[in-house]
Amino acid sequence: MLELLRQPWPWYVAGPLIGLTVPALLLIGNKALGISSSLRHVCAACMPAGIPFLTYDWRKEIWNLFFVLGIGIGGFIGYRLMGHPDTIAISADTVRDLKTQMGLTDFSGLLPKELFALENLANWKGWVFMVLGGFLVGFGTRYAGGCTSGHAISGLSNLQWVSLVAVIGFFAGGLLLTWVIYPLLF
C-alpha cells in the first residue's frame, strides 16, 4: 500500500479525490473551491494602492490563503517526501513532438529545464515562459472570474453555464498557443 502511494497516481484515483474536495469545502465551512482568488487576496493584503477591486476586507477570505499554503506544503510532501520518478512517463508522441518542434532534449523533472531554468531569464525564453506566462495566468483568471478549480471543477460540478464558457476559453487559449504560436516561436 505504502509503495503504491509512492508511485504516480492514476487519473481514476486522483480525479475523484479532487472532485471530493468540492463537497468537503462546502461541508466544513460553506466554501467554494477556487484557487486563483488567493492571488487577489495577496494583492489586496500587500499592495491595494487605492484600487477599488483590491479594497475589501481580505481577512474575511483568509481561509483561502490557508488552503493555498496547504497546497504548497502538499507539493513538498508529495514530491520530496513521497518520492517521484526522475522523468514523467508522458506519451511517446509528445516526447517526439517536443523534440522535433521545440528542440527539447531534457525530459527530466516537472518542467523542461531548457525553458524554465532561471538562467533562461537572460534570454527571451525565460521571459516568455515564466514571466509572460505567469502574468497571463494571473490576469486571465481574475478577468474570467476563476481558473481550472473555480470554473472547470467547482463551476461545472454545479452546472454553471458561465463556467462552461470559461473552460471553452481556457482550451481555446491553450490550443491556440500550442498549435499556432509555438510553431511560430520555435
Added chain:
Amino acid sequence: MKNLKYLVLGVLFGIILTKSEVISWFRIQEMFRFQAFHMYGVIGSAIVVGLISIQLIKRNRLKTINGEEIKLTDKQYNHGTWIGGTIFGLGWALTGACPGPLFAQLGSGVAAAAVMVLAALAGTWTYSALREKLPM
C-alpha cells in the same frame, strides 16, 4: 484555530495534484496535443464526482458541520468570462500550470514557480488596476 481545517485540506489537495503529475508542464502539453487521456481523466472524473456530490448535498439539504445552510452561488457572466478565459488559456499552455499547481510546484522546490507566482500576482494586480477600462 478555525482555519486549520482548510490548511489540512489544502495539504491533501496539494499531494493529490503532485502525485497525479498534473503539476507537470509535460502533462499539460500532452493534454493540449491530445496525446494522452490522463489530464482529461483527472479533470473529467473530478467534475463527475463533484457533480454527484453537489446533487446529493442539494437533494438531502445537507448542512455544514456547524449546522449552516449550504449556499451555492451562481457565477455571473460577462465578456471577461471568455476573454479572460482565453488569456488564461494562453498562460496555461506557456507555464504548464494553473494557479493550484503553481503553488504545489513552489512547495516541491521548483525555482521557476517563484518567478511565475510573482508574475501571476503582477497579472492579477494589473487586471485589478485596469478593470474599469476593460470590456465586461
